[in-house]
Amino acid sequence: ARLKLKEAFGHVGLDWFNRLSPHATREETLKYYMRRVSVDVDDKTGLLTIRTQGLSPAFAQTFNRTLLSESETFLNELSHRISRNDMLFAREEIDRSYD
Structure with a gap:
């Protein structure tokens, strides 16, 4: 969400083969990612x-x-x-040993 991946990978100029469709489903977006x-x-x-692969050096650096x-x-x-969890376990063991 912070990177707006759909938007970033959807606007790649004339590179139609590497762009993400603006209508991509969540599954398609995950696969692309x-x-x-x-x-x-x-x-x-x-x-x-x-x-990471970014479509510009600046975006790739931000992505990383x-x-x-x-x-x-x-x-x-x-x-x-x-x-x-370790502390909880240790406390339970101490309590159990007192009992």
Whole structure:
């Protein structure tokens, strides 16, 4: 929503083969998006490499930065959720041991 992908990928000038139809369904939009993003994992280092295709250098950079920001937010929330669950488990174990 923040990137307005349908709009960005729908206005590509004369490049009819790479544009997203303005009438694309959600499924078609997702399929198009998945063709424009790739994520590679390096098993040795644990690093992720994210590549995006934009129809202009400026949009590609914005696309990458947005994905990076959203990924960081997701991973931070996931980490916090795991920590909260671990704390809850530890508290339950302490309470159980007192009982």
